[in-house]
Amino acid sequence: xxxxxxxxxxxxxxxxxxxxxxxxxxxxxxxxxxxxxxxxxxxxxxxxxxxxxxxxxxxxxxxxxxxxxxxxxxxxxxxxxxxxxxxxxxxxxxxxxxxxxxxxxxxxxxxxxxxxxxxxxxxxxxxxxxxxxxxxxxxxxxxxxxxxxxxxxxxxxxxxxxxxxxxxxxxxxxxxxxxxxxxxxxxxxxxxxxxxxxxxxxxxxxxxxxxxxxxxxxxxxxxxxxxxxxxxxxxxxxxxxxxxxxxxxxxxxxxxxxxxxxxxxxxxxxxxxxxxxxx
Numbered sequence: 001x002x003x004x005x006x007x008x009x010x011x012x013x014x015x016x017x018x019x020x021x022x023x024x025x026x027x028x029x030x031x032x033x034x035x036x037x038x039x040x041x042x043x044x045x046x047x048x049x050x051x052x053x054x055x056x057x058x059x060x061x062x063x064x065x066x067x068x069x070x071x072x073x074x075x076x077x078x079x080x081x082x083x084x085x086x087x088x089x090x091x092x093x094x095x096x097x098x099x100x101x102x103x104x105x106x107x108x109x110x111x112x113x114x115x116x117x118x119x120x121x122x123x124x125x126x127x128x129x130x131x132x133x134x135x136x137x138x139x140x141x142x143x144x145x146x147x148x149x150x151x152x153x154x155x156x157x158x159x160x161x162x163x164x165x166x167x168x169x170x171x172x173x174x175x176x177x178x179x180x181x182x183x184x185x186x187x188x189x190x191x192x193x194x195x196x197x198x199x200x201x202x203x204x205x206x207x208x209x210x211x212x213x214x215x216x217x218x219x220x221x222x223x224x225x226x227x228x229x230x231x232x233x234x235x236x237x238x239x240x241x242x243x244x245x246x247x248x249x250x251x252x253x254x255x256x257x258x259x260x261x262x263x264x265x266x267x268x269x270x271x272x273x274x275x276x277x278x279x
Contacts, residue, residue: 019065019278026122027077029274031067032178034138038062041136042199043256047146053196054256060133061205068130068138069273071169071180072102072188073114081117086110088268089166100168102186102271108239108263111189111272118274129191130275132258133207135242139183139255141176146254148175148183156184158253162246166268183253186271187245193237194260209240236263245269 021033042057043050076099079085086105091098106114111129119127130138143149153161154173162184170180182188192209238260244252247269261270 022070023067025118025125025127027081027118029073029077029118030070031274031276032070033278034062034066034068034134034177036062036065037137039137039140039142040144041133041202041256044144044146044254047254047256049146049251049254050256053258054199056199058199058202059204060137060202060207062134062137063206065278066130066134067276067278068134068179069275070178072186072271072273074169075099075101075103078103078106078114082114086266093165097168100170101166102169102181104166104186104268104271105266106189106271107266108189108261110266115274123279125276125279127274127276129189129272131207132190132192132209132240132242134275135182135188135190136255138177138179139175139243141179143176143255146256148255150175152183152250152253156181156244156253157246158184158244158248158250159246160250164246166246181243183243183255185246186243187241187259187269188243189270189272190240190242192240194240194258210237239263241270 019033022031024030038059038061040057041060043054045057075085075087075090085091085103087101087103088105089098089101094101115127115129119125139148141148148155150173152158155175156172157167166185169185172180174180175182193211195210198210239262240258240260242258244254244257
């Protein structure tokens with residue numbers, strides 16, 4: 001029995017070792033290999049800004065390696081695949097650099113269409129959004145503090161340093177795993193539905209997110225402290241967003257910050273990055 005387990009473990013390690021550390025998709029999207037492992041998800045021990053939705057801090061195991069986008073999805077990538085550009089900071093406002101700015105004004109529903117189209121004919125790869133746990137695991141990259149072990153103006157674009165606009169991806173400091181803009185620039189959709197109290201009963205391995213909507217916390221505090229933003233009316237499950245954006249204050253650029261919108265909602269502070277399973 002012990003011999004069999006050792007063989008299985010060795011085979012699994014060999015399979016991971018055989019995977020390329022990075023790869024580039026047919027539309028030029030770069031991916032970074034994220035190893036399986038464990039981390040503490042939620043409010044960082046030293047973080048004084050946490051809300052109740054980020055507590056309690058809890059141990060999570062990611063049982064399978066996966067790839068995640070090195071950058072947020074850009075306007076050039078979106079337009080090249082979908083044929084149009086929904087972004088506010090488009091050709092008119094971003095001039096010659098628009099293709100490298102993150103796509104925004106995309107709903108969770110629209111992102112699902114993009115992912116299906118992206119996966120068509122790509123050697124069986126199924127592109128998807130990361131789960132919320134996968135997103136935070138990749139964002140932390142082995143760190144435990146609130147800001148990726150870096151000053152916020154060095155790792156991401158917030159209201160502090162953005163100048164009131166998005167910026168081309170990959171201009172600031174990457175995290176320890178070589179992933180850019182996990183904090184700031186645009187909020188990033190993840191696959192999970194949203195439940196304000198999900199962490200209190202989250203599975204310890206590969207949490208998939210809630211199956212029912214927690215409708216008691218559907219308004220977002222305005223990023224600059226001016227009242228609240230209300231969700232559009234909908235019976236659909238709210239979807240989680242992570243990472244903050246150029247439009248929000250620097251205090252929101254925390255690795256554990258989590259908020260939500262309805263899946264049909266889109267605005268100029270929201271985008272996404274792509275994940276894909278190891279083949």
